[in-house]
Amino acid sequence: MSFAHLHAEGYIGLLRSMPDIEVVGFSDLDHARGMAMSQQYSSIRFPSHETLLEQNLDAVIVCTENATRREAVELAARAGCHILCEKPIAVTLSDALAMRDAVASAGVNFMTAFPMRFDPSIQIIRELVQAGDLGRVYGVNGINHSEIPRAHRAWFASRELAGGGAVMDHTVHLTDLYRWIFDTEILEVYAEVSNPFYPDVDVDTAGIVTFKLENGMFAGIDCSWSRPTTYPRWGHLKLEIVGERGSLEVDAFAQHLTLTSTKPSSRNPNWHGWGSDPNKAMLTEFFASIEEAREPSVTWKDGFEALRVALTCYESAGIGQPVRLENL
Amino acid sequence: MRVGMVGTGSMGLAHANAWLEAGVRLSGVISGHLEHAQAFAQQHHTQAFQSLQDLLEVVDVLDICAPTHLHREMTEVAALAGKHIICEKPIALSVQDARAMIEVCSSHKVRLFIAQVVRFFPQYRAAQEILKSGQLGNLGVLRLKRAGYPPSPTWFLDETKSGGMVMDLMIHDFDYALWLGGQVSRVYATSARAFHPSSNRDYALVTLGFESGAMAQIEGGWAYPKGTFRTSLDIAGSQGLIEWHSDSSSTIKNFLEPQDTDVGAVGIPSSVLTEDPYTTQIKHFKHALENETPFDVTPQDALAALEIALAARESLQSGRAVHLAGFR
CATH class of the missing domain: 3.40.50.720 (NAD(P)-binding Rossmann-like Domain)
Structure with a gap:
């Protein structure tokens, strides 16, 4: 459902490589983009979500803008489709709760698209932490800074459609990884949030976030759109975990070739990734959960908690003090 | 003299x-x-x-x-x-x-x-000069890291004598951050020692909010195994970016069979230079005394860095952000 989120372009290629999966088509409410994508990926474009959902589908991937995910999820649930939903799953908690209700009453699966849980390096780090290799863990500091994504899709930098900027876009991945790796919840959030980079957009472009976690650890996230658009790649996802035995550091996208060209290019050099694509493993888990009629390993709750934390970042920045998450 | x-x-x-x-x-x-x-x-x-x-x-x-x-x-x-x-x-x-x-x-x-010797480290000085020259546009997000191992002389570990890791080690980057970013409005800090006061190891994240709207995340640690000392800077402006990490700038790498190695009592960053930064600093001091010219670092600068360190410690104790207008 929709090519608004650029991940849709990756998903369609991966889906086609999966032997038991048939790609029926896609919906896109944006006529021009829909036509372009239909041509580029040789796939049937439906002009509305409703017409797509009339095709007796088993499952959909919701790649609409952040603010229009609720509508898409409600339509898909009503049509009896299992749902893989891009992150952040919505822009307000009430939308997210409505999505949970729609999915529950339809009895379909809902998986939040957090691909980094399926990254092999992240999985090893989680195993090491959980096996106690670091001893007692004190804290973790993560970087998920990037370029501004508006060159790919302008709505990412639109308050109305994205619900926020860098904080909305980039706190959710590391928040989810922290909850998953350390098996804990976020207790308290402190955030500096501002827009020092692009005065022409109406969203935040920089954020430094600190959490206190329920297990006694603390955690940092740099979610800024602070890499220039000429950077050798979109950005980074790294984290360093510090405990009583020292530290463990993971640079999830370190596996790249450095390509330098004599031809003019916006990225020169260009870091050409060769690592495993975690999206493939994520899609495999989504379909396995449907096949085996069980809950997917990443749930609505995971998407909801990450959204809640992102929204709390804005609240903290607004008052200049840490904000404790309510016990729901 | x-x-x-x-x-x-x-x-x-x-x-x-x-x-x-x-x-x-x-x-x-x-x-x-x-x-x-x-x-x-x-x-x-x-x-x-x-x-x-x-x-x-x-x-x-x-x-x-x-x-x-x-x-x-x-x-x-x-x-x-x-x-x-x-x-x-x-x-x-x-x-x-x-x-x-x-x-x-x-x-x-x-x-x-x-x-405040970090001001005499050539990479830190060159980065400051590039920022001041306007090549990066306005400062947006500053990331500074300085992490080594717990010092062995016991007075360092006694907070009544050294002020602890946040005062003794992180003061370098507080001073550098002020040099680059100007007046600070808010300071928020989390640390391992705040949770685990008996440990010799410490690890802390300090967030600064500048009056300009820029922000800094300063990471400090006595957290690594003996002999490891890592520093980095990442200065993101509205028109450019500077990155530097000690991991990737050593001119000599040692892959010799290990012998009984002599590890210094206190971790100090090392770069192979014709003139080490301590010498540059002493020469500057001597020259300024002999010629009655101003020092590059004034006692007021050192006092301002101390105030940030004290605000960080206050934040560690209270769990709140310290707003500097009302502090002291």
């Missing part, structure tokens, strides 16, 4: 070598332990003295490389004796002590230089 050294630890040694490079043979040395002073005197072809008063009789300049809680008293004694002073960072453990040091030097017409 007749120079007397106080202290024979890691910094005493670094300064002694720097004075030698600057063409000055030390006129004398004292230490908390006479035998340490005697060994140092032999090694550096100088004379060990029993007391500060005795040493002050034969020098024009006192170089204080003693534990931080002794800075004020030694500075006062030296200033009363009419001696110029170079003193290790942090300037003192309290604003009151720092102000007293500045005032006593001013009223006795002697000059006071606080050795």
Whole structure:
């Protein structure tokens, strides 16, 4: 459902490589983009979500803008489709709760698209932490800074459609990884949030976030759109975990070739990734959960908690003090 | 120039070598332990003295490389004796002590230089010059890291003497952040030691919100295995980005079979340079004294960095962000 989120372009290629999966088509409410994508990926474009959902589908991937995910999820649930939903799953908690209700009453699966849980390096780090290799863990500091994504899709930098900027876009991945790796919840959030980079957009472009976690650890996230658009790649996802035995550091996208060209290019050099694509493993888990009629390993709750934390970042920045998450 | 050294630890040694490079043979040395002073005197072809008063009789300049809680008293004694002073960072453990040091030097017409040596590291200086030249546009997000291993001299681990890791180590990057970012409005900090006070290890994240709207995340640690010391800077502006990491700038890499290696008592960053930054700093101090020109780092700069460190400690205790307008 929709090519608004650029991940849709990756998903369609991966889906086609999966032997038991048939790609029926896609919906896109944006006529021009829909036509372009239909041509580029040789796939049937439906002009509305409703017409797509009339095709007796088993499952959909919701790649609409952040603010229009609720509508898409409600339509898909009503049509009896299992749902893989891009992150952040919505822009307000009430939308997210409505999505949970729609999915529950339809009895379909809902998986939040957090691909980094399926990254092999992240999985090893989680195993090491959980096996106690670091001893007692004190804290973790993560970087998920990037370029501004508006060159790919302008709505990412639109308050109305994205619900926020860098904080909305980039706190959710590391928040989810922290909850998953350390098996804990976020207790308290402190955030500096501002827009020092692009005065022409109406969203935040920089954020430094600190959490206190329920297990006694603390955690940092740099979610800024602070890499220039000429950077050798979109950005980074790294984290360093510090405990009583020292530290463990993971640079999830370190596996790249450095390509330098004599031809003019916006990225020169260009870091050409060769690592495993975690999206493939994520899609495999989504379909396995449907096949085996069980809950997917990443749930609505995971998407909801990450959204809640992102929204709390804005609240903290607004008052200049840490904000404790309510016990729901 | 007749120079007397106080202290024979890691910094005493670094300064002694720097004075030698600057063409000055030390006129004398004292230490908390006479035998340490005697060994140092032999090694550096100088004379060990029993007391500060005795040493002050034969020098024009006192170089204080003693534990931080002794800075004020030694500075006062030296200033009363009419001696110029170079003193290790942090300037003192309290604003009151720092102000007293500045005032006593001013009223006795002697000059006071606080050795915030990071300003003399070529990569830090070059990055500051690039930012100030406007090549990066406006500062947006500043990330600074400085992490080593717990120092072995016991006074470092006693917060009443060193102020702990946040004061003793992170003061470098607080000073650097102020140099780049100007006035700070808010300080928020989390640390391992705040949770685990009995541990020698510490690890902290400090977030600064600048009046300009820029922000900084400063990471500090006595967290690594013995021998590991890592530093990095990442300066993102509206028109450009500077990245530097000690991991990737060593000109010599050692893949020799390990032997019994001698690890320094206190982690110090190392770069292979024709002139080490401690020498650059001592030469600057000497030149400014001889030519009556201003110091690149003023005692007020050192006081401002101390205020950030104290605000960070206050934040660690209260769990709240410290807004500097109402602090002190």
